[in-house]
Amino acid sequence: MEPTASPHPAPGPGAPHRRPDPHEAHHEPGHAHGSGHDHHHDDAGCAQVLDLDAQVFGGLLDQAVAVAVEHAPTPMRTVVDLGAGTGTGSRALARAFPDAGVVAVDADPAMLDRLRAGLAGTGLGDRVRTVEADLDAGWPDVGTADVVWASASLHHVADPARVLRDAHDALAPGGLLVVVEMTATSPVLPDDAAHADLAAHLASAMTHAGWNRYPDWTSYLVDAGLEVVDRREPTAVVPPGPDASRWAHATAARQREHLADHLAPADLAALDAVLAATALTHHDDTTDPADTTGPTPTHTIGARGGRIVWAARRPR
Numbered sequence: 075m076e077p078t079a080s081p082h083p084a085p086g087p088g089a090p091h092r093r094p095d096p097h098e099a100h101h102e103p104g105h106a107h108g109s110g111h112d113h114h115h116d117d118a119g120c121a122q123v124l125d126l127d128a129q130v131f132g133g134l135l136d137q138a139v140a141v142a143v144e145h146a147p148t149p150m151r152t153v154v155d156l157g158a159g160t161g162t163g164s165r166a167l168a169r170a171f172p173d174a175g176v177v178a179v180d181a182d183p184a185m186l187d188r189l190r191a192g193l194a195g196t197g198l199g200d201r202v203r204t205v206e207a208d209l210d211a212g213w214p215d216v217g218t219a220d221v222v223w224a225s226a227s228l229h230h231v232a233d234p235a236r237v238l239r240d241a242h243d244a245l246a247p248g249g250l251l252v253v254v255e256m257t258a259t260s261p262v263l264p265d266d267a268a269h270a271d272l273a274a275h276l277a278s279a280m281t282h283a284g285w286n287r288y289p290d291w292t293s294y295l296v297d298a299g300l301e302v303v304d305r306r307e308p309t310a311v312v313p314p315g316p317d318a319s320r321w322a323h324a325t326a327a328r329q330r331e332h333l334a335d336h337l338a339p340a341d342l343a344a345l346d347a348v349l350a351a352t353a354l355t356h357h358d359d360t361t362d363p364a365d366t367t368g369p370t371p372t373h374t375i376g377a378r379g380g381r382i383v384w385a386a387r388r389p390r
């Protein structure tokens with residue numbers, strides 16, 4: 075773990091924040107197709123990157139869930155996961171709150187299919203239910219919530235202030251809203267010191283390109299009538315290994331393809347080096363992982379990532 079805050083597009087707590095422009099495109103790192111309001115864009119690629127990210131940065135998810143556990147009210151009956159995607163958060167929340175039901179909300183039926191498939195064999199299936207709903211069309215019928223969780227999803231909605239007001243109203247008094255966003259998505263080369271600015275340059279390029287762009291949500295939470303009780307920025311550097319290689323290959327390929335206009339030659343060269351170093355080690359859908367006839371891969375590329383986590387309570 076790195077103790078320091080990572081570079082990311084959100085200003086600090088005291089800095090002036092920027093209302094998101096509902097007309098700008100919002101993308102996650104690696105999600106480069108269509109606007110944030112096109113819920114059916116590049117489903118397979120998007121889901122693949124989300125799952126890879128969850129695999130590599132499971133420790134960051136654990137830290138975000140720990141924030142929810144620390145501030146959650148009792149009794150815990152219902153968690154609502156807004157923009158649940160492939161269900162990484164839904165499963166972690168179901169495990170963290172063993173007495174609660176989890177309602178996983180998403181506008182994209184393909185994501186929800188994948189989420190339900192991911193419940194198989196986990197023993198969580200009877201406590202996680204899915205609701206297909208577009209948050210832009212209004213608050214879904216999910217009943218009263220003790221925790222509302224929105225991970226990498228709030229910046230996708232057209233009117234986050236309205237969604238947060240609705241979340242406030244859906245929470246039981248004393249209930250908790252947790253907002254999570256991604257920060258500092260960058261591969262780590264073996265000579266990391268020579269690329270000291272790569273993570274910052276990638277973050278800046280992603281912001282300029284409209285990927286994963288979000289404001290500091292603090293004042294939005296306050297405006298929605300919530301009391302901010304926590305804000306943390308965990309970061310992680312995951313050492314080289316098979317998962318880091320697959321993640322780095324997928325991430326660098328998308329960054330190389332879509333951010334070229336926003337990056338300096340040295341940064342593009344670094345991404346090329348990542349692609350070359352991981353060319354033998356990543357597995358895509360056409361690679362048979364059981365095929366051991368090729369050269370034995372050596373893993374040299376790590377993964378740098380981070381999260382920013384807000385927790386806010388509905389006053390009793």
Ligand SMILES: C[S@@+](CC[C@H](N)C(=O)[O-])C[C@H]1O[C@@H](n2cnc3c(N)ncnc32)[C@H](O)[C@@H]1O
Pocket residue numbers: 102110111113124156157158159160161162163179180181182185207208209210224225226227230231232
């Ligand atoms: C980047 S993914 C995050 C998934 C998951 N929360 C995670 O952290 O891995 C964003 C998700 O929000 C969903 N989403 C975007 N806009 C939405 C909307 N207006 N209503 C409901 N879901 C939406 C997308 O379909 C996608 O699954």
